[in-house]
Amino acid sequence: MRSTGGHQRSAKQTGTALAARLRERMPELEAGLAALVDEVSRPREVGDPTYLQSLQSLRTALLEYAISVIEVGEGRIPDAPTPLLGATRLAARSGVALDTLLRRYSTGNAMFGDVLVEEATRAEVSPTELRSLLSMQATGFNRLLEVVSEEHRRACLDRPTNGGEWRREYLEELLAGRQPIEAVELGYDFHANHLALVSSDAAAPGLMRELARRLDRRFIDYREEGPLWTGWLGGRRPIEFDRIHAVLGEISPAGTLVALGEPGEGISGFRLSHRQAKAALPIGERARLSVVRYADVALLASIARDDLAVVSFRQLYLEPLDRERDGGKATKAMLRAYFAADRNVSSAAAALGVNRNTLTGRLRSYEAVIGRSLSDCAAELEAALQLEQLEHPGSPPT
DSSP states (O other): OHHHHHHHHHHHHHHHHHHHHHHHTHHHHHHHHHHHHHHHHOGGGTOOHHHHHHHHHHHHHHHHHHHHHHHHOGGGOOOOOHHHHHHHHHHHHTTOOHHHHHHHHHHHHHHHHHHHHHHHHHTTOOHHHHHHHHHHHHHHHHHHHHHHHHHHHHHHHTSOOSHHHHHHHHHHHHHTTOOOSSOOOOSOOTTSEEEEEEEOSTTHHHHHHHHHHHHTOEEEEEEOSTTOEEEEEEESSOOOHHHHHHHHHHHOOTTOOEEEOOOEEHHHHHHHHHHHHHHHHHHHHHHTOSEEEHHHHHHHHHHHTOHHHHHHHIIIIIGGGGGSTTTTHHHHHHHHHHHHTTTOHHHHHHHHTSOHHHHHHHHHHHHHHHTSOHHHHHHHHHHHHHHHHHHSTTSOOO
């Protein structure tokens, strides 16, 4: 048993030592792998920068995987590197055949095997140990081939099959911040000014197209996952929101909500306006609006998506009022009037039908209840009141 245990420790030490030597040659291995791949399959003929970039990062990951196989031993071969999955999907969607991929990896594996034998010879590794190391390498490589083959097969099955699907995938890639693989003619200038519109109404596509026609704007739309429709109005200059509201007021069916992002320029503006419109939509739905602009609900939209903020704001600013005789209704009405008057005490007092000193006293009493000055928490308090109102859109403000 001592002899067997000693042999296992020796094998582990051998693998660790060889792994260190191989890592010292990593720049040389990466350069050799890049040259071999170019010679075998010329990946630059694909022409997609995202795909080429994936190959560059993949080289390091694959070499580290191969070295780790030698280091940890066959019984604990690591999982295939994550970059391998993404690169395989990109290859499949770029039209790279599976046999081309397998030929690349086989060539690279052979090169790595030659370097492994070279370093093992320099380290005076015994023939028995070397055979064991080469067996580990073969096992690890076979696992890689299985992963590549399965991922390539799945990616091919998921590829779009018609123009509409290609169009949708192109926009999804663009919105995700990636360079779309396939060039698709959409008749839309992505370098212009954009305004995104989002709606969950079935009438949205026709409504958006009519809006674009009346405003003389380029238009593109697509259906996202679920019920959402997204469209963009494009042109050389930003659109005036007053004009958008006026046209939507004329053509929108009753009960239809359209959420608007903010004007943005170029690809980054195209993406940002879309994100803004999607963030504004839930606020418009809960408030039962017909049009909602992101700039008008930006803070509320951000807070509403943060569970911690929603719970905390209610706990800090509203729950202390639950102990009042009317459950805080009168105090909340006072605070809403105060914010509706832009925090002007005289205007709020007039709206409530009380004198200024009375309202000032009530506000001071509320500050004592929450233990904070209104000037220090006005934005948070107003958001808490608005969020509470959104939870009960059908009830009048109290």
